[in-house]
Amino acid sequence: MAARALVLASAAVSTAASAAPFVYLTNWYAQAEHGGFYQAQAQGLYKQAGLEVAIRMGGPQINIMQQMLAGKADCIMGYDVETMKVWEQGIEAVTVAAVFQKDPAVLVAHPDVKRMEDLKSRTLLIGAASRVSFWPWLKARYGFTDEQTRPYAYNIQPFLADKNIAQQGYLASEPYSIEKATGKAPKVFVLADHGWPPYATTVVCSRKTLQQRPKEVAAFVKASMLGWKSYLQGDPTPAHTLIKKDNPNMTDDLLAYGIGKLKSEGVVLGGDAATQGIGTLTDARMKATFDLLVRHKLIDPAKVDVRKTYTTEFVKNLKVLP
Incomplete structure (x- = not known):
């Protein structure tokens, strides 16, 4: 019986070890x-x-x-x-x-921006992937245009250099980097809070x-x-x-x-x-x-x-x- 138990135990271990x-x-x-x-x-x-x-x-x-x-x-x-x-x-x-x-996708703006609608007068940095996801929805909802956009290259330096720029971002990424660089929290619009599903x-x-x-x-x-x-x-x-x-x-x-x-x-x-x-x-x-x-x-x-x-x-x- 002991030998049989040992064999069974060994088989179980072998099966577990071989499981992908x-x-x-x-x-x-x-x-x-x-x-x-x-x-x-x-x-x-x-x-x-x-x-x-x-x-x-x-x-x-x-x-x-x-x-x-x-x-x-x-x-x-x-x-x-x-x-x-x-x-x-x-x-x-x-x-x-x-x-x-909720999707953590955000638009990040300078602190003087109060409402999403205010971004119609700003340059928006939007990435290629976003143009076939939330960008068409944003355009239709807020009246933004392709003409006001520039490519987003996953770099906050253009934002820091120009107060007329707003950009896409991720809730716990770009806002953090911008606050660390400037000492001030930017204005952050979480797209999900505005109807992005x-x-x-x-x-x-x-x-x-x-x-x-x-x-x-x-x-x-x-x-x-x-x-x-x-x-x-x-x-x-x-x-x-x-x-x-x-x-x-x-x-x-x-x-x-x-x-x-x-x-x-x-x-x-x-x-x-x-x-x-x-x-x-x-x-x-x-x-x-x-x-x-x-x-x-x-x-x-x-x-x-x-x-x-x-x-x-x-x-x-x-x-x-x-």
Whole structure:
């Protein structure tokens, strides 16, 4: 009996050791906006769920959607606009959870600007990717024009040099850098607070992963949302230690600023997450985003069935409440 037990135990260990790791690829270098995933890793929540998770960083030269299609990631950190649009090319990417209940995309202006409408008289720095996402919506909503724009090169120096310039940014990035450089907080307009509907920092998986590893996806989503709860409502130090290990350029000041904005703006714990749980996504929100893309001719409804671009299966009964 002892020998048989030893054989069985050895087989179990061998099976666990040979199980493929579950790879989650982020959209950028490690930062506070990724904190819940790192917290789940640091606190052993993935291991408790029976997973061997590898969190890998994205970056400016990494096309994370292509990486997933090539089988180098099971799921990626996605964004509704892109996830819906890739279906036009026959890429079956599916959103299974939405960490950010509001997109942290912002317009940053000098402190003298009081309202979004005031930006009609300013030069706006807008990036190429933004021109096929929120820019058409902004133009229609506020009367902005292409003629008032210049390309945004992910550098705040033009903004610092010209008080007539406003620019796109990310809630916990450009505003922080500008405040550090000038000693004054800029005026920040969070697009989501003005009606921009997409979720952000989502968990997006390939159709293949959902077919072949549904239990692992469910376990990953649950452990990740528990990680986000711990990160934002507990001690974030474990996550920050791993973030700085992956991204040595990350500073304690920026991490503190980032987590502070996630909390104060209700990015993760606000909206539907407050009552339905962290990571929740709804049919109504996904339809609102899709309808907006159709309205601004950013997506072809003849090629994309919005109902195939996401599933609520993994979050509808999760209820990881703040």
